[in-house]
Amino acid sequence: MLEDYSQDYSSSLKKFEEMLKTNFTYFFDAQEIEFIALHYIDFGKINLAKKAIKIGNRQHPSNINILLLKSEILILEDKYQLAEEILSFIHKIEPNNQDAYIQKANILSKLKKHEKSIEILCECLKHSEYKFEIWQMIAMEFLTICEFKKAMVYFKLCIKNEPNDHQILYNLIYCIDNIGCHKEGVKILSEVLEKDPYNELVWLELGKLYLKINKKTKALIAFDYAILCDDKFSAAYVEKAKLLQKNKNFLIAIENYQFSLTLEPPSAFIYLRIGECFKKLNKHQLELKYYKFSIKEDPNYEESWLALIEYYLNKNKLKMALTHCNKALKINKYYPEYWKMYAKINKCLNRFVGVEKAFKNIIGLGIDELRSWSEWIDTLISQNKWEKAYLIGKKAKKSHPNVPDLDFKIALCYLNLGKKNEMEFYLENVRKNINLLSPKLLEFYPHLEVLI
Numbered sequence: 395m396l397e398d399y400s401q402d403y404s405s406s407l408k409k410f411e412e413m414l415k416t417n418f419t420y421f422f423d424a425q426e427i428e429f430i431a432l433h434y435i436d437f438g439k440i441n442l443a444k445k446a447i448k449i450g451n452r453q454h455p456s457n458i459n460i461l462l463l464k465s466e467i468l469i470l471e472d473k474y475q476l477a478e479e480i481l482s483f484i485h486k487i488e489p490n491n492q493d494a495y496i497q498k499a500n501i502l503s504k505l506k507k508h509e510k511s512i513e514i515l516c517e518c519l520k521h522s523e524y525k526f527e528i529w530q531m532i533a534m535e536f537l538t539i540c541e542f543k544k545a546m547v548y549f550k551l552c553i554k555n556e557p558n559d560h561q562i563l564y565n566l567i568y569c570i571d572n573i574g575c576h577k578e579g580v581k582i583l584s585e586v587l588e589k590d591p592y593n594e595l596v597w598l599e600l601g602k603l604y605l606k607i608n609k610k611t612k613a614l615i616a617f618d619y620a621i622l623c624d625d626k627f628s629a630a631y632v633e634k635a636k637l638l639q640k641n642k643n644f645l646i647a648i649e650n651y652q653f654s655l656t657l658e659p660p661s662a663f664i665y666l667r668i669g670e671c672f673k674k675l676n677k678h679q680l681e682l683k684y685y686k687f688s689i690k691e692d693p694n695y696e697e698s699w700l701a702l703i704e705y706y707l708n709k710n711k712l713k714m715a716l717t718h719c720n721k722a723l724k725i726n727k728y729y730p731e732y733w734k735m736y737a738k739i740n741k742c743l744n745r746f747v748g749v750e751k752a753f754k755n756i757i758g759l760g761i762d763e764l765r766s767w768s769e770w771i772d773t774l775i776s777q778n779k780w781e782k783a784y785l786i787g788k789k790a791k792k793s794h795p796n797v798p799d800l801d802f803k804i805a806l807c808y809l810n811l812g813k814k815n816e817m818e819f820y821l822e823n824v825r826k827n828i829n830l831l832s833p834k835l836l837e838f839y840p841h842l843e844v845l846i
Contacts, residue, residue, distance in 0.1 A: 403425070403426060403429040403430070406422060406426040406429060406430060407429070407430055407433060409422075410422070410426075410430050410446060414445070419449060419452075421453060422446075422449065422450070422453065423454075424450065424454045424457045424459065424460060427446055427447070427449065427450030427453075427454070427457075427460055427463075428450075428459050428460065428463065430443075430446040431443045431446040431447050431450070431460075431463045432463070434446065435463075435466070435467070435470075440467060440470065440471075443463075443467060444467055447460060447463050447464050447467065450463075451464065456487075458484055458487065458488055458491065461480050461483070461484055462480075462484065462491075462493050462494065462497065464480060465477040465480040465481055465484075465494075465497055466497060468480070469497060469500060469501060469504070472504075474501045474504070474505065477497065477501060478498070478501060481494050481497055481498050481501075490521035492518055492521065492522045492524075492528075495514055495515070495517065495518035495521075496515075496518065496527070496528070496531065498514050499511045499512075499514040499515045499518070499531060499535075502514060503535060503538075508535045508536075508538055508539045509539070511535050512532055512535045512536065515528050515531050515532045515535070516532065519532075525551075526552060526555050526556060529548045529551045529552050529555075530548070530549075530552050530562065532548045533545045533546075533547075533548035533549045533552065533562075533565065534565075536548065537565060537568075537569070540572075542568075542569040542572040542573050543569075543573055545565070545569050546566065546569040546570065546573065546575075549562055549565050549566040549569060550566065550582055552566075553566055553582070553586055554585070554586060554589070557586045557589065557590040557593050557596060558590070558593065558595075560595060563595060563596065563599060566579075566582070567579070567599055567602075567603075570582075570603070576603050576606040576607050577607055579603045580600065580603050580604065580607070583596050583599060583600040583603065584600065587600070592623045593623065594619075594620040594621075594623035594624040594627045594630065595620075597616050597617070597619045597620035597623060597630070598616070598617065598620045598627070598629055598630050598633060600616045601613040601614070601615075601616030601617045601620065601630075601633060601637075602633065604616055605637065610637060610640075610641065613637060614634065614637055614638075617630050617633050617634040617637065618634070621634070626657055627657075628654045628657035628658045631650045631651070631653050631654040631657070632650070632651065632654050632664065634650050635647045635648075635649075635650035635651045635654065635667065636667070638650065639667065639670070639671055642674070644671040644672075644674050644675050645671075645675070647667075647671050648668055648671045648672070651664050651667055651668045651671070652668065660687075660691050661691065662688040662689070662691040662692035662695040662698055663688075663695070663697075665684045665685075665687040665688035665691060665698070666684070666685065666688040666695070666697055666698045666701060668684045669681045669682075669683075669684030669685045669687075669688065669701060670701070672684060673705075678705075678709075681705065682702075682705055685698055685701050685702040685705060686702070688701075689702060693725055694725060694726065696722075696726065696729050696731065696732070699718065699719075699721075699722035699725075699732070700722075700731055700732075700735065702718055703715050703718050703719050703722065703735050703739075704735075706718065707735075707738070707739065707742075712739055712742050712743050713743075715735075715739050716736075716739045716740070716743070719732060719735050719736050719739055720736075722735075723736065727755075728759060730755075730756050730759050730761045733752045733753075733755045733756045733759070734752070734756065734766075736748065736751075736752040737749050737752030737753055737756070737769065740752065741773070746773055746776065746777050749769075749770075749773045750770065750773055750774070753766055753767075753769060753770035753773070754770075757770070762793045764790070764793075764794050764797060767786070767787075767789075767790035767793075767794065767800070768790070768799060768800070768803075770786055771783050771786050771787050771790070771800075771803050772803075774786060775803065775806065775807070778810070780807040780808075780810045780811050781807070781811065783803070783804075783807045784804045784807035784808060784811075787800055787803055787804040787807065788804065791804075796827060796830075797827075797830075798823065798824045798826075798827040798828065798830050798831040799831060799832050799835060801820040801821070801823040801824045801827075802820070802821075802824050802831060802835050802839075803835075804820045805817045805818075805820035805821045805824065806839060808820065
């Protein structure tokens with residue numbers, strides 16, 4: 395409305411603001427009041443909107459549009475009961491007023507009465523010529539209560555009418571992903587493209603759906619069509635590059651990643667991906683270069699730090715790996731993958747105190763993985779720290795009670811501490827689950843095999 399009438403009613407706004415500087419009340423026709431109130435609502439000047447509506451109510455007490463603006467303000471202020479009284483009055487005068495239905499549905503939605511809100515909106519559909527807004531509202535209500543199939547029905551209606559509405563498209567894809575009906579999703583987007591064949595975003599999302607049903611060739615074609623529709627569409631180049639990388643076409647993948655960097659600001663993710671491609675091409679200097687670019691672009695991007703540390707590990711440059719791992723931990727000591735790397739490096743350096751520190755932090759972060767517990771115990775056993783090892787083993791068993799490997803290691807600790815009764819207790823647990831015991835344990839500790 396503002397766009398249509400802004401020029402015609404700009405003098406009305408000026409007149410209203412001049413009036414506020416005086417003690418007089420000027421006369422405004424109903425349309426002027428609507429424009430003035432909507433102007434202030436759009437700019438967040440609610441108190442001025444309320445003044446305009448108050449004048450409008452006095453001068454045009456039965457005007458439906460002004461009453462609707464008043465109820466809209468009351469809804470913004472969470473005064474739902476007062477708003478409902480106005481809407482009930484409007485309903486008596488205009489039973490099929492679409493805006494009144496929509497405001498009533500909004501109130502119910504805000505009160506978390508989503509099913510009732512949907513009922514009101516469905517009733518509104520019967521009396522409305524312009525259904526798009528109502529379809530969208532119904533879809534969002536269903537989405538709020540996780541009724542993805544029902545939401546998808548209405549998002550589908552919306553996207554067929556407004557294929558360029560990005561948010562509707564994303565919401566439709568969200569429903570498709572939650573239901574897992576990717577083939578149906580392909581059909582829906584294909585129908586949209588029949589009507590709007592140059593919609594690059596729909597082509598992009600179609601390509602992603604093809605990937606989810608393992609149609610890689612069709613996905614690549616879809617990404618190419620997205621680029622044909624808009625040769626500056628960076629997301630399409632990135633998705634195409636990711637697929638090419640997955641298909642081991644590393645050189646072409648790099649070209650697409652690099653071209654995407656000319657269209658958008660630098661991205662740590664893209665730099666990392668280029669580095670990964672160079673790794674597969676055995677161009678390790680370029681691999682290293684792009685990992686560093688990635689970290690420089692975003693020092694908080696964990697995947698880049700992990701790739702850089704792994705790079706130095708693979709080159710057997712353990713001290714460099716440790717240096718960069720420490721830098722990463724300084725930025726984020728709460729990321730468990732850094733601590734796993736820290737354990738791995740320190741183990742290679744035979745720095746068992748560092749290994750212990752790593753596993754203590756991993757467990758302390760709530761990462762209750764059997765592997766971490768087991769490696770922590772192994773580190774202690776390798777240093778003959780038998781008492782500490784069995785204490786950690788007992789803690790591990792609280793989370794993993796039926797793992798014979800843990801029982802075996804605790805039994806080994808008791809054996810070396812000369813506590814044969816306790817050893818026998820844990821060996822009995824091993825015997826009960828002997829088929830689950832890791833064969834490697836018996837290779838490392840053959841002297842215990844005869845006791846089982």
